[in-house]
Amino acid sequence: MPDRVDLVIHNARILTMDPARPRAEALAVAGNRLVAIGGEAEILALAGPGTRHIDAHGGTVLPGFNEAHMHIFGGSVSLTQLSLFGVKGFSALKEAVDAYAAQNPDLGLLVGLSADYTILSDTEKVTRHHLDAILPDRPFLMFAPDRHTAWANTAALKAAGILEGRDVGVGNEIVMGADGLATGELKEANAIDPVAEMGITAGRDHLGIGTGGDPAHVTAEERASDLALIRRGLAYCAELGITSVQAMDGNLYQLEILAEIERERGLPVRVRMPFHMKNFMPLGMIEEKGVAWRARFTGDRLRSDFVKVFADGVTESGTAVMVDDYADQPDWKGEPLFTPEHFAQVAVEADRLGLQVAVHAIGDGAVRLVLDGYEAARRANGARDSRHRIEHIEVVNPADIPRFAELGAVASMQPTHPPGSAGLPLEPYLSRIGPARWPHAFAWRTLKDAGARIVFATDWPVSPLSPLSCIHDAMTRRPWREDMPDQRLSLQETLAAYTSEGAFVEFMEDRKGVLKPGYLADIVVLSGDIEAVAHGEIAALRPLVTICDGVVTHQA
Structure with missing residues (x-):
């Protein structure tokens, strides 16, 4: 029995995301850890005179949402645009x-x-x-x-x-x-x-992505403005039930601002950020920056322990890389940002140094280039639990689908991105990739059935940040043609892609992503029962309470 209980959540429909005990009615928190989970009477009996009670009124309680691919600085700035x-x-x-x-x-x-x-x-x-x-x-x-x-x-x-x-x-x-x-x-x-x-930020919000670097000179006034913007963005994440973000911006300037917020008042959201490796950088930068940042930012609330790379652009502009020609542009497959040989060198070196790699790859040609690089890393360094990632995977060639499971590569995907979903038009996307590729576009179900681990996110500010809206989009997606496969995951699989699988890809599944005793108290209480509402009504649900590291970071 715990010596003290700081908070109990009861009258709840708890989805723990823990296969050993998938459901419960109430839970108890002491400090920043869950200390008990179980039936209503059992948990309420643990409360003392100083215990805070949160009545969920029959709403769903989940592990806090883990936004596995977003841009915290750019997203924060977007709130003003x-x-x-x-x-x-x-x-x-x-x-x-x-x-x-x-x-x-x-x-x-x-x-x-x-x-x-x-x-x-x-x-x-x-x-x-x-x-x-x-x-x-x-x-x-x-x-x-x-x-x-x-x-x-x-x-x-x-x-x-x-x-x-x-x-x-x-x-x-x-x-x-x-x-x-x-x-x-x-x-x-x-x-x-x-x-x-x-x-207003003089491009500082985009430096990690665009140049892989940091601003040459920032005035005290500019830095104070940037800090205020990021703080606002973090608070917005908490309002949406998010307790962890994997921010793909990748520069030291942002990491140091986040570290200052953590020292001064504590981050309301856990942040993980990579070093961004660009195609013009010498290979030694992976060790010089990636390894150094990993050693410096090591906490459960702020970490930098992976490398981000861009392999291609996007389909609509013709900068995504395809295996075969664009359907509407013969003799054009796109031009990769790294040659296969160059990317393989990056993958081998990062893997040798024990750094996870996450690569933006939209077209099936870019996806293949990245998988080839991960295979080269395995050959050079031996098989290990690397959990290297591929981001977006809008199109995948059928021959490459089984390679995700074979190589242990994680598919990091965005349910808000398929044309026809989330208010997006079907064109010009469908004409660009052509009907032959349609069955293998945004292929969540196909990849999952082939053994791939999948995490979901929005790529904010590319798409609206709300996890509940994203889950709504995931569950209401419809095939573009009647003979196409239904690529939706089940609701439980979709929730896992936003919680437990997000923790897995961060190598933190031993302490977050599920609700069980001993785990970090990252929790979201929803305004209704997500399993009972129609899929088309999921976006109408709201986070009533968000708890990160045992602290209430949002209460409606």
Whole structure:
């Protein structure tokens, strides 16, 4: 029996995610650990005069959600920017941008997010001239939902010095027009960053992803602003029932800000962040930075113990890498950001140093390149429990499906990303990959049945952050064609992909991700019974209480 109990949650439908005891009615917490879980009367009998009681009113109680792929700094900044989610047509776009510009007269760069590739129409592509007709005199930049493509007006292109183009490196493009000037379309980070750097963070929120580096100089005022933004983003995570995030930004600047928040008042959410390895970096950087950061950030609340890599871009812009040609663009398969040989060297070295690797791979060609690299690491270093990851996996070649289980590679996927889900249009995606690839796109069920471990996330701010909305999208997805397989997981498997499997991919399954005595007290209490509501109603549920490390971080 515990000496004391600080908190009990009762009158609950607890889904522990522990196969040994999958359900319970109540639980008890002392300090930052769960100390008991069981029946209502049994747990209430442990309470003392100072015990806090939380009545779940019959709602579901789960391990805190683990957002396995997101961008905490960029997501935090997005809370201040214009959402264009669901906006369609020039008139609606103009109305939204005009209102935002009027509300923010002092912003040097106005930024819009989640602008569909078909925001004007299914056939008309955005150019700087469209945006000039809305904002002729103030720099404006709007991002596609995937944030791998953006569009800028002439004022922004001029201010950034790229109206006449610039060499932005392999896999990146400032799209040029017949008049010798930029059209306004910018593909990938190197092309987007010159404009984005005029924003409120001067691009600091994107440095880890875009350059793998840190800001050269930051004033005290700028750092205080960044810290406040990140603190706001962390609080927003807690409001959504999230207790762990795996933030893919990957730079020391952010890690040090997070460490300062942890020292001053404690992080309300556990954060894990990688070192970001870019294709121009010498191989020795993996040891110089990746190993050094692992030794410095070792706690259960802030860790840096893996390496992030980009293998390709995204399908809509033609920068994802395919095994065969794009269906709508013969003789084009995309261009990988790493050659197979170069990526294999990175994988072998990181694996040799005991660092997990997580690789952005959208197209089936990029997925194959990454699996080949993981196989090379196994040959060079011997088989070990590496849990190397592949992020996104929008398309996978059938021949590569069994290799996930064979190599122990984790599939890190986003239920908010399939076209037709979460308000996303079907085009141009379906035409780009072509019907032959449709059955193997976003293939959660296929990969799971083949033995792959799967974690779910949103890639915030690419998609809205709410785990409950993401779970809703996962459970309500429909095939694009009647003869296609249903790729949904069961509700229990989907919840595991947001809780216990998230802990597994972090090598923390021995202390979080399930609700059992001795484990960290990371808990979310929902406003209803997630098993009883229709799948289409899951997004209407709300986190009533979030507890991280035994501390209530959100209470509705």
